[in-house]
Amino acid sequence: MTAATSTPAAESAGQPARAHWQHRLAERGVDRQLWLLTPALLFVVLLFLYPFFYGLGLSFQPTEGRPFSDYARFFSDAYQRATIWTTLGLSLPAALLNVVASVPIAYRMRGRFRGKRLVTILLVVPITLGTVLTAQGLLNFLGPTGWFNRVLTAVHLTDEPIRLIHNYWGVFFSLIITGFPFAFLLVLSYLSGIDPTLERAAATLGAGWWQRFRVVTLPLLMPGLATTFCLTFVLAFSVFPSAVLVGNPAGETRVISIAAYQAAYEQYDYPYASAIAMIMGLIELVVISVVLFARTRFYTGSTGGKG
Amino acid sequence: MTTGTKAFSELRLEGVSRRFGGHDALRDLDLTIEAGEFVALLGPSGCGKSTALNCLAGLLPLTGGSIWQDERRIDTLPPERRGFGMVFQNYALFPHMSVRANVAFGLRMRRLPKDEIRRRTEEAIRLVRLEEHAGKLPGQLSGGQQQRVAIARAVVLEPSLVLMDEPLSNLDAKLRLEMRTEIRRLHQSLGLTTVYVTHDQEEALSLADRLVVLRAGRVQQIGPPQELHTRPANWHVADFMGYRNLWSMRVQAAVDDTVAVERDGFRLVGDPVGPVAPGSEVIAAVRPEDVRVDQAGATTNAVPAEIEVVEYQGRELAAEAVTATGVRVHLRTDRRVAPGDRVTLSMDPQRLLVFPGDSAPAAGPAAGAALLEEPGLVG
Amino acid sequence: MVTTTAATGAGAAGAPDVRPRRRIVARPAAWFVWGAVIFFFLNLLGVVGSVLVSSFGQRWFNSWLPDGYTSKWYGEAWTEFALFQVIKVTLEVSLLVVGLSLLIGVPAAYVLARRNFPGKRTIYLVFLLPILMPPITFGIPLATVLYKFGLAGHLSGVVLANLVPSVPFVILTMTPFIEQIDARIESAARMCGAGLRSVFLHVLAPLLLPGMLASAILVLVRTVGMFELTFLTAGPDSQTLVVALYYSMSAAGIRAQQSVDAMAVMYTAMMVVLLVIALRYVNPTQLVARVKEEPEP
Missing domain, CATH: 3.40.50.300 (P-loop containing nucleotide triphosphate hydrolases)
Structure with a gap:
């Protein structure tokens, strides 16, 4: 590096050792360009890893009791423990429904047709608007005097307005409204990554459409579906604003993030809040690992498309 | 700067x-x-x-x-x-x-x-x-x-x-x-x-x-x-320089600048490149264009063979022939040969190069080809 | 699923039979799919539309549409929620986050796209983690740390918290973009005598500009819409629009429902404007598919 300007005589002195060292680094692909990583590394260490481990450490230093007593406190309190099932009871069905509903629709729409871009743009809208606005809309739309119940009574499906907000269903709908487009667009991009000639090849070999889907496309799509499920699940699992706004935050939609939030911002018990956040992360990790483990059982190589 | x-x-x-x-x-x-x-x-x-x-x-x-x-x-x-x-x-x-x-x-x-x-x-x-x-x-x-x-x-x-x-x-x-x-x-x-x-x-x-x-x-x-x-230095270079015929053989006799090689009754005389001792495994190499077809008066390295595949290549034909002992010979000729023709092939001993085989005993041209194609960083 | 047996049955029945019967079977499936899509969009329209209509309504109670229309709620919301201040904060936060995350993310994306070095996979995974984790999980410890150092509760804390998912997002969107620029173009520039700085200035920067623009707009959209992290770190005078909306909603009953709706419409309008701009540069799926298919294990 610095030897550039020095004369051959000056080089010969310290050269062998340094050259050797440089050669070793070069072989492993290390050089000055890697310094470009520093800002990002610094960032991730200071703003992500440090807070995370700080939180982890904090969760073992409860304001009173032994290191694990905050965890014990969470699991021994039935009201707190129930949040786990509440959260899973909301997020697993919602994620599953979003992914399963996406498949046939994406399968039908994967080709080119007029208005496809419009459809995708419209689908992006609820995702970008986010859960807070969706909650506000759902309060109006699904409320006892909202349009949804009005239509139902108008066509005589019900006589009484159905209660759809401030309970499980309000939150569930909000997870569908934001989660379905998300899952759909992901599934669509995985589907268009599968080379369409594979299905044509299967057709020339005598496979009907269902067989083509079942034997060729679906197995190739499975890893993508697993990933989609994970991402949709993560979104649904961390549900917070809609659980408060369209749900019943003290009762049937008291999800785990509400428990964590209350510990931190209402009781100012940061160790307890950290412990709940860690439990939350752990549960999510378990679900994702199970899905990703199942994913390894499928073929995950190239699918030949423009992917 | x-x-x-x-x-x-x-x-x-x-x-x-x-x-x-x-x-x-x-x-x-x-x-x-x-x-x-x-x-x-x-x-x-x-x-x-x-x-x-x-x-x-x-x-x-x-x-x-x-x-x-x-x-x-x-x-x-x-x-x-x-x-x-x-x-x-x-x-x-x-x-x-x-x-x-x-x-x-x-x-x-x-x-x-x-x-x-x-x-x-x-x-x-x-x-x-x-x-x-x-x-x-x-x-x-x-x-x-x-x-x-x-x-x-x-x-x-x-x-x-x-x-x-x-x-x-x-x-x-x-x-x-x-x-x-x-x-x-x-x-x-x-x-x-x-x-x-x-x-x-x-x-x-x-x-x-x-x-x-x-x-x-x-x-x-x-x-x-x-x-x-x-004059390629070894059979790998020869292979790369267009010597399409590479035969694994054994040395029978070596005298000065000629060497006689043999395998299963297929005998040739060639020009040694590098040290070849009687009894050692060698590779004989010749270019397709140096294989003659039915040349009058050719006696050394004359082999009867049958034409199997013919490719038209403009003024010349590229052909593949098989000898009685099953050796495949790639050749180029301006004669209009056709599949099934029985011909006599001949090779100038000066143009038939004999290289020492690789140290590994089984390394024939096939193994060499695999080596050449081994994947790695391009270039 | 009814179609399953029908289709396979037709397949077994023999060749001439297959075509007509399959078409009959396929049709209800298509209807079903399109029906589901239309039903979804109708509900979506209802959700957004009811907010919009309500924000212009005089009085709306137990009827299909409001009694009369007015735009007074907008004025009321503007003053009541101090929306000028809120929008100003939203823009400040978003622009700062966009600028900083590009500054930090693009060089890292460059190295990750171009180089191979020991530990690269680990580093890549660490960069991915913040977007794989739900914001609440790391947001609470992060907010705790930021409060400890006195950074939370005002603008800098909100910006720092929002950087956490934004920088990885920039890295994730820029890496494939840089990968598709031929490394030999940079080599060619260096062979022409350009130093690292000139290569960046004259060759890389112009070629990367579209990619940076795309990822900037994506980060902008996501930051404006980011609720959790901002919510956890914002103080009273550093709320972004979406957080202010949340507070006004959870304090329902104190203010007129319509002025909350008006605020929601303003937020929607802001997002739609950003979305329209964004869609000029990126394809819709990119707004969503934030995770590139990870390298196979």
């Missing part, structure tokens, strides 16, 4: 090596390039030829050895301070700049005066005959034109050394021949020193003053085209 335009009398590569995490892409390359020379690095993909070129350019740090420009060590310099020009396989033109701006780029980097930049740019564009395309973007040009721009961009700096990395492999057959002549013409008229990487032996033979054949990161042979063509 120093410009590299000052000439040198020789460029020395001493034990240049490059490893990629335990894999030797290039090992102990020793080579001296004289000013004005056209050197071709030749070998199949994965042989280390592009690695060698990138090390020379400075785009890849060495993991061993050194490079000297006369008495100045240059392998520690970054590429932009070596003053070499380079032409890339895929041209690597700046897609957002016009032809003119591409060619002028290096001159601008050297902060030359404006009118000199303009003068030299126009000159270089004229040299590659692209005057009417000077304002276009690279995307609007054909492959051949893009390659001309790349060459102009490299030579406009009057570099002390021009490096070319398979510059013709993305062109179609006809253009390739045209550009080949063009490159040789530029090399001569501008008095350049050129290092040229290719996997095409014909291209290397026709362009270079000297060839360096590489295999699996090691030099196999360095020499002028004539020598490589008629």
Whole structure:
């Protein structure tokens, strides 16, 4: 590096050792360009890893009791423990429904047709608007005097307005409204990554459409579906604003993030809040690992498309 | 900033090596390039030829050895301070700049005066005959034109050394021949020193003053085209230089400059290359064009055979024949042979080279071919 | 799923039979799919539309549409929620986050796209983690740390918290973009005598500009819409629009429902404007598919 300007005589002195060292680094692909990583590394260490481990450490230093007593406190309190099932009871069905509903629709729409871009743009809208606005809309739309119940009574499906907000269903709908487009667009991009000639090849070999889907496309799509499920699940699992706004935050939609939030911002018990956040992360990790483990059982190589 | 335009009398590569995490892409390359020379690095993909070129350019740090420009060590310099020009396989033109701006780029980097930049740019564009395309973007040009721009961009700096990395492999057959002549013409008229990487032996033979054949990161042979063509150093080089017939055989007798070899009753007399002792495993090699068909008066190396496959190739036919003992012979002939014809093949003992086999006893041509195709970093 | 047996049955029945029967079977499936899509969009329209209509309504109670229309709620919301201040904060936060995350993310994306070095996979995974984790999980420890250092509760804390998912996002969107720029173009520039700085200035920057623009707009959209992290770190005078909306909603009953709706419409309008701009540069799926298919294990 610095030897550039020095004369051959000056080089010969310290050269062998340094050259050797440089050669070793070069072989492993290390050089000055890697310094470009520093800002990002610094960032991730200071703003992500440090807070995370700080939180982890904090969760073992409860304001009173032994290191694990905050965890014990969470699991021994039935009201707190129930949040786990509440959260899973909301997020697993919602994620599953979003992914399963996406498949046939994406399968039908994967080709080119007029208005496809419009459809995708419209689908992006609820995702970008986010859960807070969706909650506000759902309060109006699904409320006892909202349009949804009005239509139902108008066509005589019900006589009484159905209660759809401030309970499980309000939150569930909000997870569908934001989660379905998300899952759909992901599934669509995985589907268009599968080379369409594979299905044509299967057709020339005598496979009907269902067989083509079942034997060729679906197995190739499975890893993508697993990933989609994970991402949709993560979104649904961390549900917070809609659980408060369209749900019943003290009762049937008291999800785990509400428990964590209350510990931190209402009781100012940061160790307890950290412990709940860690439990939350752990549960999510378990679900994702199970899905990703199942994913390894499928073929995950190239699918030949423009992917 | 120093410009590299000052000439040198020789460029020395001493034990240049490059490893990629335990894999030797290039090992102990020793080579001296004289000013004005056209050197071709030749070998199949994965042989280390592009690695060698990138090390020379400075785009890849060495993991061993050194490079000297006369008495100045240059392998520690970054590429932009070596003053070499380079032409890339895929041209690597700046897609957002016009032809003119591409060619002028290096001159601008050297902060030359404006009118000199303009003068030299126009000159270089004229040299590659692209005057009417000077304002276009690279995307609007054909492959051949893009390659001309790349060459102009490299030579406009009057570099002390021009490096070319398979510059013709993305062109179609006809253009390739045209550009080949063009490159040789530029090399001569501008008095350049050129290092040229290719996997095409014909291209290397026709362009270079000297060839360096590489295999699996090691030099196999360095020499002028004539020598490589008629006298490859080992059977791997022979295989690469177009000796399509490679037969695993055993030496029966060796006398001075002839050697008799045999396998299953198939007997030949040839010219030994390297040490061959009676009883040792060898590989006999001959080019298809050196196999004669039904030549009157041919007695040595005359073998009866039956023609099996015939490919029409213009004035000649390429054919594959099988001898009574089942040996396959590739040949080229202007006789109109047809599948099923019974013919007598003959080979001039001077043109039949006998190489020592590899140290591994089972290594026949088939095993060798597998070695040559072994995957690795390209070049 | 009814179609399953029908289709396979037709397949077994013999060749001439297959075509007509399959078409009959396929049709209800198509109807079903399109029906589901239309039903979804109708509900979506209802959700957004009811907010919009309500924000212009005089009085809307137990009827299909409001009694009369007015735009007074907008004025009321503007003053009541101090929306000028809120929008100003939103823009400040978003622009700072966009700028900083590009500054930090693009060089890292460059190295990750171009180089191979020991530990690269680990580093890549660490960069991915913040977007794989739900914001609440790391947001609570992060907010705790930021409060500890006195950074939370005002603008800098909100910006820092929002950087956490934004920088990885920039890295994720820029890496494939840089990968598709041929590395040999940079080599060519260096062979022409350009130093690292010139290569960046004259060759890389112009080629990367579209990619940076795309990822900037994506980060902008996501930051404006980011609720959780901002919510956890914002103080009273550093709320972004979406957080202010949340607070006004959870304090329902105190203010007129319509002025909350008006605020929601303003937020929607802001997002739609950003979305329209964004869609000029990126394809819709990119707004969503934030995780590139990870390298196979």
